[in-house]
Amino acid sequence: MEQQLIYLDNAATTKVNPKVLEAMLPYFSEKFGNPSAVYGFASANKQAITEAREHIAEVLGAKTEEIYFTAGGSESDNWALKAAAEAYGSKGKHIITTKIEHHAILHTCEYLESRGFEITYLDVDESGVVDMEQLKEAIRPDTILISVMFANNEIGTIEPIAEIGKLTKEEGILFHTDAVQAFGHVPIKVDEMGIDMLSASGHKLNGPKGIGFLYIRKGVKIRSFVHGGAQERKRRAGTENVPGIIGIGAAAKLCAETMEERSAREKKLRDHLIDRVMKEIPYTRLNGHRVSRLPNNANFSFQFVEGESLLIMLDMAGICASSGSACTSGSLDPSHVLLAIGLPHEIAHGSLRLTLGEDTTLEQIDYVVDKLKEIVEKLRSMSPLYEDFINKGSEVAQAD
Amino acid sequence: MYSEKVMDHFQNPRNVGEINGASGVGTVGNAKCGDIMRIYLDIDENQVIRDVKFKTFGCGAAVATSSMATEMVKGKSVKEALSVTNKAVMEALDGLPPVKVHCSLLAEEAIHAALWDYAEKNQLKIEGLEKPKSDISESEEEEDY
Numbered sequence: 001m002e003q004q005l006i007y008l009d010n011a012a013t014t015k016v017n018p019k020v021l022e023a024m025l026p027y028f029s030e031k032f033g034n035p036s037a038v039y040g041f042a043s044a045n046k047q048a049i050t051e052a053r054e055h056i057a058e059v060l061g062a063k064t065e066e067i068y069f070t071a072g073g074s075e076s077d078n079w080a081l082k083a084a085a086e087a088y089g090s091k092g093k094h095i096i097t098t099k100i101e102h103h104a105i106l107h108t109c110e111y112l113e114s115r116g117f118e119i120t121y122l123d124v125d126e127s128g129v130v131d132m133e134q135l136k137e138a139i140r141p142d143t144i145l146i147s148v149m150f151a152n153n154e155i156g157t158i159e160p161i162a163e164i165g166k167l168t169k170e171e172g173i174l175f176h177t178d179a180v181q182a183f184g185h186v187p188i189k190v191d192e193m194g195i196d197m198l199s200a201s202g203h204k205l206n207g208p209k210g211i212g213f214l215y216i217r218k219g220v221k222i223r224s225f226v227h228g229g230a231q232e233r234k235r236r237a238g239t240e241n242v243p244g245i246i247g248i249g250a251a252a253k254l255c256a257e258t259m260e261e262r263s264a265r266e267k268k269l270r271d272h273l274i275d276r277v278m279k280e281i282p283y284t285r286l287n288g289h290r291v292s293r294l295p296n297n298a299n300f301s302f303q304f305v306e307g308e309s310l311l312i313m314l315d316m317a318g319i320c321a322s323s324g325s326a327c328t329s330g331s332l333d334p335s336h337v338l339l340a341i342g343l344p345h346e347i348a349h350g351s352l353r354l355t356l357g358e359d360t361t362l363e364q365i366d367y368v369v370d371k372l373k374e375i376v377e378k379l380r381s382m383s384p385l386y387e388d389f390i391n392k393g394s395e396v397a398q399a400d
Numbered sequence: 401m402y403s404e405k406v407m408d409h410f411q412n413p414r415n416v417g418e419i420n421g422a423s424g425v426g427t428v429g430n431a432k433c434g435d436i437m438r439i440y441l442d443i444d445e446n447q448v449i450r451d452v453k454f455k456t457f458g459c460g461a462a463v464a465t466s467s468m469a470t471e472m473v474k475g476k477s478v479k480e481a482l483s484v485t486n487k488a489v490m491e492a493l494d495g496l497p498p499v500k501v502h503c504s505l506l507a508e509e510a511i512h513a514a515l516w517d518y519a520e521k522n523q524l525k526i527e528g529l530e531k532p533k534s535d536i537s538e539s540e541e542e543e544d545y
Binding site for chain 2: 304305306307308309312316325334345346349381382383384385386387
């Protein structure tokens with residue numbers, strides 16, 4: 001019997017939408033010219049790039065020339081932080097971010113610390129939301145940048161970006177947001193939300209890998225990240241990844257058109273998933289905010305169970321998922337996000353992230369919950385932690 | 401990532417369970433690091449391991465090494481069981497990825513902890529058996545990254 005593949009790891013990456021692929025294909029072997037060339041065959045590609053930029057700018061309510069293409073989310077994050085630190089370093093050496101950022105932000109911050117910058121890592125509450133009071137208190141006269149992610153990649157919690165944006169405008173501090181998980185999935189308007197810089201990636205919205213962009217508000221004086229040719233208004237040199245740019249443009253356009261309907265559908269399926277899991281699998285916790293979360297994200301912790309074992313067994317049932325367990329990260333510590341929301345280590349080790357996509361069906365969700373029930377039960381029957389818990393429970397019962 | 405043998409022992413773990421009134425029980429590891437292993441031994445009057453069961457909270461490698469280690473000591477004398485090293489368990493599984501080597505150490509340690517418990521209960525001295533560390537993960541932390 002051929003096993004159906006159920007892909008519930010869309011926060012890791014997504015399938016390229018057939019319409020996006022179709023838009024990209026001509027730019028490999030037909031329209032392959034270098035957009036910087038003078039002849040019409042190639043310079044038409046310049047126009048195609050501009051159109052892709054317009055699609056993205058429209059989604060964000062930004063100006064076309066404020067969109068800079070990069071190789072992806074990590075590059076955008078690196079650029080935003082390092083270049084802002086360099087450009088505004090004479091004004092101050094203090095940067096504020098959170099404990100639950102992606103490593104592209106956290107490791108860049110560590111690098112900046114080694115270069116003499118001081119970083120404040122804000123706490124989050126038990127659902128992963130940044131503490132606005134703590135943020136206000138953290139602001140100093142020498143604070144030059146605040147970087148808070150739009151939505152968390154593990155637990156899906158959406159941060160109060162508009163509120164933070166308003167505060168940074170009042171304080172005159174630059175505001176960057178890593179919107180890699182959010183762009184194309186939830187409405188984002190840079191002006192209304194007071195965002196000065198925004199990172200996004202193509203492959204999280206059914207676009208291709210290896211392409212992303214950084215939105216830089218006009219007037220923000222950050223410098224070139226890659227020196228060379230005059231591409232991207234001299235701020236990011238290198239011959240354009242034309243198929244990638246066409247792809248992310250098409251994906252952004254498609255995502256904006258389908259967002260309302262897609263989100264409603266994903267939310268319905270996700271809530272069905274959450275409801276069934278919480279009802280049918282005991283000793284389970286939902287991680288992340290119940291309401292203010294990405295439409296396609298569910299993250300659970302199953303007590304007494306370890307995440308990697310869970311993933312292997314799900315894989316054997318044809319289900320692709322991910323976990324914040326240490327064993328899946330190559331270190332001994334479980335996910336920094338799960339620890340930041342206050343989970344004890346052993347609970348964080350038993351976490352499971354399921355992220356839905358545009359192809360996910362109700363039948364798939366029901367199959368996954370059925371399998372999950374079996375697998376968690378099997379792993380618990382093998383777990384000494386569960387054994388101790390049950391024995392302790394019966395002792396308590398006897399004492400009563 | 402894992403060998404076929406590891407996957408086999410993970411999918412069909414041998415000797416899972418508990419032994420009521422076991423001759424020796426050993427629990428090692430640390431939930432903080434995501435691995436806890438418990439081994440139950442049933443040892444007869446001739447110091448032969450009649451039965452062995454395990455329970456493990458941990459990754460695929462932790463389950464597979466527990467399973468393999470129980471197979472390797474079952475039917476053996478206490479003395480023979482002592483010579484089942486983590487290397488032997490790893491070899492029997494056709495190897496483990498480098499970050500998972502600590503799992504095999506945990507299996508060896510769990511067997512030793514159960515033997516130590518047996519020795520204490522029966523006031524025996526087993527040559528070559530040292531009091532197990534309750535948590536071996538700490539010493540592994542640095543090189544395990």
